[in-house]
Amino acid sequence: MQLDIVIPCFNEEAVLNEIILRVKKILEELKGRKLIDGYNIIFVDDGSDDGTFEILKKFSQKDKSVKTISLSRNFGHQAALTAGLKFSKGDAVITLDADLQDPPELIDTMLQRFNEGFEIVYGVRDDREQDTFFKRTSATCFYKLMLWFGVKIIPHHAEYRLVSRKVLEAFKQYGEVNIFIRGIFPFIGFKSCKINYKRDIRFAGKTKYPLKAMLKFGFEGITSFSVVPLRIASVVGAFVCFITLIASAWGFLAYFTDNTIPGWTSTVLPIYFLGGVQLIFLGLLGEYIGKIFLEVKKRPRYIVKNVLSENDKNNNNFFDSHDKNDKS
Ligand code: UDP
Ligand code: MG
Helix, strand or coil, X not given: CEEEEEEEECCCCXXXXXXXXXXXXXXXXXXXXXXXXXXXEEEEECCCCCCHHHHHHHHHHHCCCEEEXXXXXXXXXXXXXXXXXXXXXXXXXXXXCCCCCCCHHHHHHHHHHHHCCCCEEEEEEEECCCCCHHHHHHHHHHHHHHHHCCCCCCCCEEEEEEEEHHHHHHHCCCCCCCCCHHHHHHHHCCCEEEEEEECCCCCCCCCCCCHHHHHHHHHHHHHHHCCXXXXXXXXXXXXXXXXXXXHHXXXXXXXXXXXCCCCHHHHHHHHHHHHHHHHHHHHHHHHHHHHHHHHHCCCCCCCCCCCCCHHHCCCCCCCHHHHHHCCC
């Protein structure tokens, strides 16, 4: 059993020594307990302009379990994670932030769950006391909105998770460029579980997600997984048309009760009605654009979990190179 750890880094020189120390200690201990046969710690240097690469280079040279992938520029957290995940050849892989906000000590529990048969183990931050009030509240609202828009997101789960090789192979089938990783894994399926943890404060350095980046990331998440915003135009349009009907009835009644405002019915009602009709058709256009949007992503239409067939043992091409590790 080979366990890989993927850690994206963008200007994290101040935390690297500590994270390597802590992660290695745990992995060596797991190896000692024969829970794993080997491991790799895969760092992805996401175009850092501080000493991150030099430090990682030094570690990679003296320790063959430390690997460094260096990106040509800063591509962002999600791209860096994708690069690390695609590089991994492990039977299970854990992604983890470099700043030690996600306690590496949880790796042990994640591995236990994996050994119990869970293909995805989600780390969920149930205690965000260390985050600012703003970050905590905005995150809660964001997850609520996502769920309301029909996205299968796991509230307060960020990128700290373990996935099995099977799940990783499924993930590789998602070729979209604007990737929102924490939305993809629940979308993939497979047997999963959550483990809760307390989010620590950043060990050192500054957050790479200031408000602007956070808003961009949230918007990315919604628009990557939901076409509901496009549908809103139709709903608003239908509502406006309905109100116009009521206003027309009122105008009709006012005509007979001699209570009319001259020119109101003929000016105001058509404006509202036509506005409503336009919104309905805008929403209809949105439906087609939504379809195009979903088609161009070329997401897999299904992911096979298992094939149970007498003579299919050697004929399963879905995860061919990993069948030998199939626990089922
Ligand atoms: N990160 C990255 N590329 C970026 C931004 C961030 O690789 O463009 C990494 C960063 O080094 C860290 C992780 O993504 O390991 C999460 O970033 P951060 O801790 O700053 O986010 P926060 O926890 O403040 O939301
Ligand atoms: Mg952080």
